[in-house]
Amino acid sequence: MKVIVDNKIPYIKEAIESLADEVVYLPGKAFTPEIVKDADALITRTRTRCDRNLLAGSKVKFIGTATIGFDHIDTAYCQEAGITWSNCPGCNAGAVEQYIHSVLLLLQQEKGITLKGACLGIVGVGHVGSRIKQLADRLGMRVLLNDPPRADRGEKGFVDLCTLARECDIITFHTPLQRNGKYRTYHLADESFFHLLEKKPYIMNTSRGEVIETEAILHALSAGSISGAVIDVWENEPNINLELLNKVFIGTPHIAGYSADGKANATRMVLESFCRFFGKEMDFSIVPPEQPHLPYDSDENVRQLQMYNPHVDCEALRAHPEAFEQLRSEYHLRKE
DSSP states (O other), rough: OOOEEEOTTTTHHHHHHHHHEEEEEOOOGGOHHHHHHTEEEEEHHHHHHSSHHTTTTTTOOEEEEEESTTTTTTHHHHHHHHOOOEOOTTTHHHHHHHHHHHHHHHHHHOOOOOOTTOEEEOOOOOHHHHHHHHHHHTTEEEEEOOOHHHTTTOOOSOOOHHHOOOOOOEEHHHHHHHHOTTTTOSBBBOOOHHHHSOOOOEEEOOGGGGGGGGHHHHHHHHHTTSSSEEOOOOTTTTOOOOHHHHSSEESSSOOOTHHHHHHHHHHHHHHHHHHHHTTTTOOOOOOOOOOOOOOOOSSSSHHHHHOOOOHHHHHHHHHHHGGGHHHHTTTOOOOO
């Protein structure tokens, strides 16, 4: 059995080499039709576009992506070609929660937002959005939830986007990218969305860059219809909009979910899917290495920013925006 693995997936080498006869490690963008044609499986991240152009005529029968998102996989083509695929839902929910928690504390400390009683709107209430709701509840925030697919299934407790636009002090996006259909999220936050906003909220996006229309949020920042933005995911990555980077409160290189714990979860989940598909024993253990125990403060909120302060990643990206992909690929995984 031959498996091709994205060489930026951590903690995988020993386990996958015990499961496959041949393992080839490559950068995500180096997967080519010639390279994958005799592979039985691919283990990827979002940087590998898995579609007909890559896969036609190959032996590939399984694709595992060590990510929550799977919009880089042409699922319709995979079904047509008899290729099974899997993703890792919820793998980095704790890491994104850590990122959002730190951002909220910085908004309170540096922008004067009193979190207790402030209204937080969560767009997309899956694994990650649900964790953010629990966090907001602990912080004493008022929470409004928007998730049309869940609302249409008859679940209670959801409001429409107009309600969020009218009532929220902060709006955070945690939705998958859907380019078409009833639940389209591509450019969900467009010019018409920003026109609806009544309280000049802060906008946060850690989902997919294309969920927010770049020109629309730039105009909203310039016009003052929003108070600021926190952007971790961008349209046209890695060639991000530098004007937007310099205008946001915090801008980071698509690393909100990049904790050591989250990466270990993803690696374990993708290998479990691999083993289920090929009928292999799950005789492996994926554990991130221990990191030094530092003298953190006893106060939870102080400790939170000691453990992770997004300003550090923002400053690195602003200093070298041309190194977006490198900053992401060589990220020093943080502990939650």
